[in-house]
Each structure stands twice: as C-alpha cells, then as structure tokens.
Amino acid sequence: MSQLGGSAATTPTRERIVEAGAELFLRQGYVGTGMKQIVTNASAPFGSVYHFFPGGKEQLGAEVVRWSGAAYALLVKEAMDAEPDLVTAVEAAFVGAGEALRTSGYADACPIATVALEVSSTSEPLRVACAEVFESWIQGLADRYQAEGLGAEAARTLAQVFLMLLEGAFLFCRAARSLEAMDAAGAAAVAATRAGLAAATSS
Amino acid sequence: MSQLGGSAATTPTRERIVEAGAELFLRQGYVGTGMKQIVTNASAPFGSVYHFFPGGKEQLGAEVVRWSGAAYALLVKEAMDAEPDLVTAVEAAFVGAGEALRTSGYADACPIATVALEVSSTSEPLRVACAEVFESWIQGLADRYQAEGLGAEAARTLAQVFLMLLEGAFLFCRAARSLEAMDAAGAAAVAATRAGLAAATSS
DNA sequence: GTCTATAATTTGATAGAC
DNA sequence: GTCTATCAAATTATAGAC
Numbered sequence: 001m002s003q004l005g006g007s008a009a010t011t012p013t014r015e016r017i018v019e020a021g022a023e024l025f026l027r028q029g030y031v032g033t034g035m036k037q038i039v040t041n042a043s044a045p046f047g048s049v050y051h052f053f054p055g056g057k058e059q060l061g062a063e064v065v066r067w068s069g070a071a072y073a074l075l076v077k078e079a080m081d082a083e084p085d086l087v088t089a090v091e092a093a094f095v096g097a098g099e100a101l102r103t104s105g106y107a108d109a110c111p112i113a114t115v116a117l118e119v120s121s122t123s124e125p126l127r128v129a130c131a132e133v134f135e136s137w138i139q140g141l142a143d144r145y146q147a148e149g150l151g152a153e154a155a156r157t158l159a160q161v162f163l164m165l166l167e168g169a170f171l172f173c174r175a176a177r178s179l180e181a182m183d184a185a186g187a188a189a190v191a192a193t194r195a196g197l198a199a200a201t202s203s
Numbered sequence: 204m205s206q207l208g209g210s211a212a213t214t215p216t217r218e219r220i221v222e223a224g225a226e227l228f229l230r231q232g233y234v235g236t237g238m239k240q241i242v243t244n245a246s247a248p249f250g251s252v253y254h255f256f257p258g259g260k261e262q263l264g265a266e267v268v269r270w271s272g273a274a275y276a277l278l279v280k281e282a283m284d285a286e287p288d289l290v291t292a293v294e295a296a297f298v299g300a301g302e303a304l305r306t307s308g309y310a311d312a313c314p315i316a317t318v319a320l321e322v323s324s325t326s327e328p329l330r331v332a333c334a335e336v337f338e339s340w341i342q343g344l345a346d347r348y349q350a351e352g353l354g355a356e357a358a359r360t361l362a363q364v365f366l367m368l369l370e371g372a373f374l375f376c377r378a379a380r381s382l383e384a385m386d387a388a389g390a391a392a393v394a395a396t397r398a399g400l401a402a403a404t405s406s
Numbered sequence: 407g408t409c410t411a412t413a414a415t416t417t418g419a420t421a422g423a424c
Numbered sequence: 425g426t427c428t429a430t431c432a433a434a435t436t437a438t439a440g441a442c
Contacts, residue, residue: 035437174323237418250426251425
C-alpha cells in the first residue's frame with residue numbers, strides 16, 4: 001500500500017515483508033506473487049520469511065490480507081470523515097477511488113478482492129481472512145449510516161450496496177482502463193444513500 | 204461451465220480443452236490453473252494443447268475468456284427473457300445467480316472476474332479479452348433497457364450498475380459463503396431499474 | 407536473528423517418434 | 425494429428441552455517 005507510509009530503512013523486517021506482500025497482492029494477486037519476489041521487494045533475506053511465518057505462504061497471505069484490509073478501511077474512513085455530510089462523503093469515496101486508479105495506471109484498487117476470488121474455493125484460512133475483512137468494512141460503514149438515523153438493517157444493506165458498487169467498479173475500471181464505471185457506481189451509491197436517508201427521516 | 208452442456212466423449216479435443224479451462228478458471232483463476240491440469244480434465248494428451256494453441260497459455264486463456272463470456276451472457280439472457288417484464292427479469296437474474304452459487308458450494312460465480320483482476324496489470328492481451336467481454340455484457344443489457352424506453356445514456360449506466368452489483372455480490376458471497384449480499388444487490392438493482400423506468404415514462 | 411545453499415516439486419514449453 | 429519424453433526455469437520449503 002504505497003498510500004500509507006513507505007517502508008523506511010528502519011522498519012522491522014517482519015513489517016517490511018507484510019507491506020511488500022500487500023503491494024504485490026494488490027497488483028498480481030496471491031497465486032501470482034512468489035515468496036522470493038516478496039522478500040526481494042522487502043529487501044529481506046529469503047530465510048527470514050520462514051523465520052517470521054513458519055506457516056509458509058498461507059500464513060503470510062492471511063496476515064497480509066488482514067493488514068491491508070485494516071489499512072484500506074482507515075484510508076477510506078479518513079477520506080469520508082473529512083466531508084461535511086454523508087452524501088458528500090459517499091461521493092468523495094468514489095471520486096478518491098477513481099483518482100487512485102488513474103494515478104496508479106489502474107493498478108491500485110481493492111487490496112484483497114483479487115486474493116478473495118482466487119482463494120475462495122481453494123484455501124479455507126485465506127477465504128476466512130478475506131471474509132472477516134469484508135465484514136469489518138460492512139460494519140464500519142453501517143455504523144456511519146446508523147449515525148445518520150437509519151435502522152440497523154437498512155444501514156447494513158446500504159453499506160453492502162456501497163461496497164458492492166465499489167468492488168464492481170474496480171473490476172470494470174481495471175479491465176477497461178477507464179473511469180466510466182466508477183462514475184456510474186458513485187452516482188448510484190449517492191442515489192441509494194439519498195433514498196435511504198429520505199426513508200429514515202420520513203418515518 | 205457445468206451449466207451449459209457437459210463435455211461429451213464425441214466433443215472435439217480443442218473444444219474439450221477450452222471447456223475444461225473455463226471450468227478451472229471459474230474456480231481457481233488463470234494463474235492458479237496449470238496447463239497440465241487443463242489437459243488432464245479435458246482427457247487430452249499434453250501435446251495437444253500446444254498443437255491447438257501455439258501461443259501457449261496466454262492464447263488459450265484469451266480464448267477461454269471469450270468463450271465463457273459468451274456462454275454466460277447467453278445463460279443470463281435466456282433467464283431474463285423468460286420473465287414477463289424487465290423488473291421481474293432483473294430480480295430473476297439475481298435469484299438465479301444466488302441459486303448457482305448455493306448449489307455449487309459457492310464456486311460458480313462470474314466466469315472471468317477472477318481472471319480479469321489477476322491479469323489486468325500483468326497481461327495486456329488477456330486484459331483486453333476481459334474488457335471486451337464486459338463491454339459486450341454492458342451493451343447487451345443496455346439494449347434491453349433501451350427497449351423499455353430509456354435513453355441510450357441512462358440505459359448504459361443502468362446496465363453497468365446492474366453488472367457491478369452482481370460482480371460485487373459474487374465477491375462477497377463467495378468469501379462469506381452466504382447469500383446475504385446477493386439479496387441486497389438484487390433489491391438495489393430492482394430499485395434502480397424501477398427508478399430508471401419511472402424517469403423514462405415521466406419525460 | 408541473519409543469510410546462503412539447496413532440496414523436492416511443479417511450471418510452461420519443446421522435440422520428435424508414430 | 426496424437427502422444428510421450430523431456431527441458432529449463434520457477435515454485436515452496438528446509439537445513440544449517442554464521
């Protein structure tokens with residue numbers, strides 16, 4: 001995650017490995033990234049990875065998923081908290097996601113979506129790690145919707161719709177190398193948010 | 204794609220290879236699927252794959268993406284055409300996608316999403332193949348919306364929203380092994396469709 | 407804890423007999 | 425066109441010196 005503090009020379013080896021893995025998973029996925037490539041990018045000796053992660057690639061992968069999932073949640077939350085109201089915050093989230101895509105050559109999207117699709121049918125520990133990250137994102141967003149007066153169930157549904165639109169937009173924008181889908185997703189998320197808020201205040 | 208006609212013993216070798224690749228890509232993605240695994244599942248000798256696909260794995264991958272993309276478009280179109288009106292058709296599409304997920308142990312989702320995310324930053328020919336499939340899906344759905352009286356631009360946007368919700372739902376449902384997100388996506392797609400139709404008839 | 411060398415396996419791809 | 429044997433390189437993982 002190049003957005004959140006680079007790997008300074010003083011960063012402990014273990015952290016450098018996790019951060020290097022996160023950046024590689026973002027672009028190449030879990031299966032397409034080799035252990036050697038990770039330690040090389042982390043400027044660490046090859047043996048270190050098995051010293052810190054005796055469970056091998058699967059253990060490292062799960063830790064990378066949880067780390068980058070938490071980092072991305074923080075990034076989005078801070079971007080949204082900077083806005084004056086929820087509708088503007090939703091719009092800002094999609095605009096910011098589009099900016100990140102464009103400035104990175106359509107590489108920086110969701111840090112765990114590729115991994116989640118790759119491993120959902122092949123590795124249960126990794127699948128669970130991805131599911132827990134998604135669930136934490138849903139709950140964090142649902143809290144924000146609830147703070148605006150929506151009921152628990154409606155807030156959760158809106159949070160899921162927000163994230164599904166974002167994930168779908170990442171997929172289409174990366175494949176097409178265009179931001180068209182992100183604009184459509186942002187507009188749809190704003191419309192859904194407005195409708196939810198209207199329903200909450202009228203009841 | 205187990206949904207569309209199995210690989211009969213009389214099916215030509217080349218077709219069996221493409222179909223076997225499609226089924227494996229669906230579950231394991233492009234990188235996680237080996238050429239040897241493909242020819243084994245296709246009951247074909249190893250050398251055949253390089254006889255029919257001299258361009259190697261990348262050529263085979265592009266062909267699999269286009270083939271399964273067309274097959275999936277037909278599957279969804281037929282399911283939607285069986286419904287009496289567009290709103291019901293949209294709902295049926297999401298219900299059907301949920302059924303396919305559930306009955307396959309949350310494996311049968313989008314046939315090319317995993318591949319698209321894996322290769323978008325690493326293989327230009329494969330990225331283009333995925334982008335063309337997505338674009339054909341968007342246009343096919345936009346035609347359906349236009350037939351209902353929507354303008355070209357609004358129809359295209361609604362088609363994109365439909366597909367982004369579906370792709371996002373596939374991602375969340377596979378990770379969580381639950382259909383909760385699919386229900387939320389279907390409801391959101393129905394709401395967006397209703398709003399689009401209302402705006403078209405009032406103008 | 408750091409780092410190197412290497413084992414054991416699998417990968418994509420090729421050559422060539424039939 | 426079918427099929428087998430094999431290559432060179434890459435993979436995850438381990439052993440063990442320092």
